[in-house]
Amino acid sequence: MGKKLLKFLLRILKSEYFMGLATGFLSCAILVMLMNAFGVNLWPSSVPKKIYQKSSLLYRLIQDYYPGELNEDDMVNVALKGMVQGVGDEYSTYYSPEEYKSVKSGMDGQYVGIGITIVEKNGKTVVQDVKEGGPAEEAGILKGDVIVEVNQEVISGGSISQVSDLIKNGYDAKEGSVVTIKVERVKDGKKAYETFSIKREVVETETVSSKDLSSEVCYIRITSFNENTDEQFEEIMKKVERKNQEKLILDLRDNGGGSVDATIHMLNYLLPKGDLITEKSKKQGDKKYTSDDKHSYNGKVVILINGNSASASEVFAGTMQARNQAKLVGTQSFGKGIVQTILSLDHSVGGALKITSSEYFLPNQKSIHKIGLTPDKVVEYQGSEGGYGKDDDNQLKEALDLINAW
Numbered sequence: 001m002g003k004k005l006l007k008f009l010l011r012i013l014k015s016e017y018f019m020g021l022a023t024g025f026l027s028c029a030i031l032v033m034l035m036n037a038f039g040v041n042l043w044p045s046s047v048p049k050k051i052y053q054k055s056s057l058l059y060r061l062i063q064d065y066y067p068g069e070l071n072e073d074d075m076v077n078v079a080l081k082g083m084v085q086g087v088g089d090e091y092s093t094y095y096s097p098e099e100y101k102s103v104k105s106g107m108d109g110q111y112v113g114i115g116i117t118i119v120e121k122n123g124k125t126v127v128q129d130v131k132e133g134g135p136a137e138e139a140g141i142l143k144g145d146v147i148v149e150v151n152q153e154v155i156s157g158g159s160i161s162q163v164s165d166l167i168k169n170g171y172d173a174k175e176g177s178v179v180t181i182k183v184e185r186v187k188d189g190k191k192a193y194e195t196f197s198i199k200r201e202v203v204e205t206e207t208v209s210s211k212d213l214s215s216e217v218c219y220i221r222i223t224s225f226n227e228n229t230d231e232q233f234e235e236i237m238k239k240v241e242r243k244n245q246e247k248l249i250l251d252l253r254d255n256g257g258g259s260v261d262a263t264i265h266m267l268n269y270l271l272p273k274g275d276l277i278t279e280k281s282k283k284q285g286d287k288k289y290t291s292d293d294k295h296s297y298n299g300k301v302v303i304l305i306n307g308n309s310a311s312a313s314e315v316f317a318g319t320m321q322a323r324n325q326a327k328l329v330g331t332q333s334f335g336k337g338i339v340q341t342i343l344s345l346d347h348s349v350g351g352a353l354k355i356t357s358s359e360y361f362l363p364n365q366k367s368i369h370k371i372g373l374t375p376d377k378v379v380e381y382q383g384s385e386g387g388y389g390k391d392d393d394n395q396l397k398e399a400l401d402l403i404n405a406w
Helices: 002-014 016-037 046-065 072-085 097-108 135-139 160-168 229-242 260-270 312-322 394-405
Strands: 093-095 110-113 116-121 124-130 146-150 178-187 190-199 201-204 208-212 217-222 247-251 274-281 285-291 300-305 327-330 338-344 352-361
Touching (some): 072 093, 097 352, 135 190, 160 178, 247 394, 260 274, 260 285, 274 312
Parallel strands (some): 247 300
Antiparallel strands (some): 093 352, 116 124, 124 146, 178 190, 338 352
């Protein structure tokens, strides 16, 4: 009896049916392991399950009752934004694919366009600035030109976003594509109209500019920390060092931050060996940044800040202050001591997730989140609008007095 049972079992084990069953089981096991390795959960937690159940019901009801046409992409993007908003963190968000393209362009410090800055004045769209050597300048666009048509579409109401979208073809401008711009300008005391066909090119965003206040003092304005800001900053610093200028005034007013990596590179360029910031992250633990002493600036530094100086600006100014390498002038900074990570979702749902991922601490281990930086000399700005670096900039005058008396 025992031998017959054993022979029967051996026949089953050798049968095609059993081999197929075993292969299928093994394949499923491998699939589950691979999905787990890539973060795909076959048994979702309660939150995704509830979202699926409730959103499915809502969508069926909307389809049944709403008489208008539905834009499903908009519905999905708004739903994803709402999910991230439910975290309760004002700095976390979901970027739609179109928004993500724009964000990436801004972070790279480059965009495809024609190299102009536009503003609204008295209901008109006016060219405020033309990038030197850019496509617009080469075509003949002038500062002060009023844009009246883009690609034969009449501009009315001074809509900056509308004009910008038309010039850049939304988020999809291609290098080498042509945009036609009609402008109004005063010529020989009379209104005149000219039309330009301009090839879009890759334009580098300039976030760092400078001017000499004296043979000893260089004023450097940094408007944001893009991925190429550190390169622009180092180019200017090389000129400062060639001139043997031993006093720097760095202007971070209204600088809302940006790339922490660029900020760390700039601090490393200025500071001798020592601690910079510490990032404390749930996913990656503590990460300490230090300067390596390959290069440092031995002169005096004053940094201008205000209530709109935030995030990476506070990393920069706060580290310089904590290391006793700079004095701060202006008003209390914004107080954003947390870092956001942008996770691309291009190969899954599209777009990207910007999520608060860590908190940073200055070299003295202080957090400035919701506190801000306190200037060594508190001075309220009383100059004209857009007057940073100009003759009536009273905060700059205080900074200059401080650095000369230092």
